[in-house]
Amino acid sequence: MLKGKVAIVTGGTRGIGFEIVRKYLANGAKVVLFGSRQETVDKALKKLHEENSLWEVEGMCPKLTDAKEIEEAINKVQEKYKKIDILVNNAGISQSTPLYDYTAEEFDKVIDLNIKAVFYAILPTAKIMRKQGGGCIINTSSMVSISGQPAGVGYPASKFAVNGLTISLARELGKDNIRVNAVAPGVTKTDMVAALPEQTVQAISARIPLGRTGEPQEVADAFLYLASDMASYVTGEILSVDGASKA
Ligand code: NAD
Numbered sequence: 001m002l003k004g005k006v007a008i009v010t011g012g013t014r015g016i017g018f019e020i021v022r023k024y025l026a027n028g029a030k031v032v033l034f035g036s037r038q039e040t041v042d043k044a045l046k047k048l049h050e051e052n053s054l055w056e057v058e059g060m061c062p063k064l065t066d067a068k069e070i071e072e073a074i075n076k077v078q079e080k081y082k083k084i085d086i087l088v089n090n091a092g093i094s095q096s097t098p099l100y101d102y103t104a105e106e107f108d109k110v111i112d113l114n115i116k117a118v119f120y121a122i123l124p125t126a127k128i129m130r131k132q133g134g135g136c137i138i139n140t141s142s143m144v145s146i147s148g149q150p151a152g153v154g155y156p157a158s159k160f161a162v163n164g165l166t167i168s169l170a171r172e173l174g175k176d177n178i179r180v181n182a183v184a185p186g187v188t189k190t191d192m193v194a195a196l197p198e199q200t201v202q203a204i205s206a207r208i209p210l211g212r213t214g215e216p217q218e219v220a221d222a223f224l225y226l227a228s229d230m231a232s233y234v235t236g237e238i239l240s241v242d243g244a245s246k247a
Pocket of ligand 1: 092094
């Protein structure tokens with residue numbers, strides 16, 4: 001589905017991001033994954049190469065919250081591959097701090113990574129995509145961008161912002177043939193959820209209409225669809241993959 005395409009995936013070393021990288025590679029894309037540390041990048045690359053030594057994947061670790069560093073990294077990808085077809089902004093952190101315990105620093109941390117870094121990555125990439133005649137940007141939102149959550153307000157606030165940026169840029173960049181969408185996962189079985197006690201997972205699952213948490217592969221499928229030509233007329237969409245959790 002992605003034969004010959006070049007993709008960048010931020011936060012591609014584990015969880016949902018890692019599954020997106022695997023799925024893109026398995027569908028013929030060349031992928032550059034961005035991680036936060038060289039050690040975790042190397043570990044992810046080793047795992048991918050063990051699965052298929054022919055997959056064209058490499059890793060970099062620019063500081064995503066530094067606009068200059070991310071621009072330099074993206075320009076390096078462009079220099080090497082001569083194009084960037086797909087940008088996936090997946091790196092993110094969540095918070096569950098009650099309002100009265102919040103500090104300004106903690107709030108800034110989630111805003112810096114979950115929204116400012118998304119903008120920093122889009123800015124140089126969109127310029128490249130415009131020059132090459134088009135491209136596709138997919139951001140990672142969350143079901144809490146629709147429902148909110150009862151603590152850790154910085155997290156839903158950042159994901160509401162991701163939706164705003166996605167919908168607005170889809171309108172602005174349509175003329176440059178750049179599609180901009182987001183995927184809004186529900187509770188997904190990444191390391192964080194897998195580490196919860198079985199009882200907690202059961203309680204969460206009981207509140208989900210499909211009766212279970214999502215698998216990272218199921219979320220990655222939505223990223224594959226949106227990146228592919230099957231979604232050639234889809235832009236400005238926030239695609240929920242949440243078992244109807246927010247309903
Ligand atoms: P995860 O913690 O397993 O992975 C997060 C990724 O982001 C990792 O690759 C990590 O290296 C990267 N990252 C974190 N901080 C970073 C930093 N400062 N600089 C660079 N990279 C950094 O989480 P996940 O569950 O796979 O989440 C991926 C995305 O999906 C996030 O945007 C998250 O908000 C969103 N999401 C997850 C769930 C869920 O239930 N797992 C639900 C809704 C949305």
